Amino acid sequence: MKLTKAQQYLVDRFDAGEDIFEDAEIVEIEVKRPRDKVMSLRLPTDKWDTLRHEAKELGVTPTTLARLWILEHLKAAAPSN
Numbered sequence: 001m002k003l004t005k006a007q008q009y010l011v012d013r014f015d016a017g018e019d020i021f022e023d024a025e026i027v028e029i030e031v032k033r034p035r036d037k038v039m040s041l042r043l044p045t046d047k048w049d050t051l052r053h054e055a056k057e058l059g060v061t062p063t064t065l066a067r068l069w070i071l072e073h074l075k076a077a078a079p080s081n
Helices: 005-015 045-058 062-077
Strands: none
Touching: 045 062
16 A cells, blocks of 8 residues: 555654654544444355355455345345334
């Protein structure tokens, strides 16, 4: 990854032991909705390879495909109102 000159300048200052946050401004933000949750999922290698292949065929990442499949399943399993 190529850093910008400004980013490299901060990295060099940080590596030299300088306080790069001395000029930082503290801001407050308001979160309007709860943040999404992250889930770690363990799969056997052959299943991961299958997921990766399917995702590549669809032009998405394996994690995106897994998330879509889970959301589709949960929507289908949700009780009707």
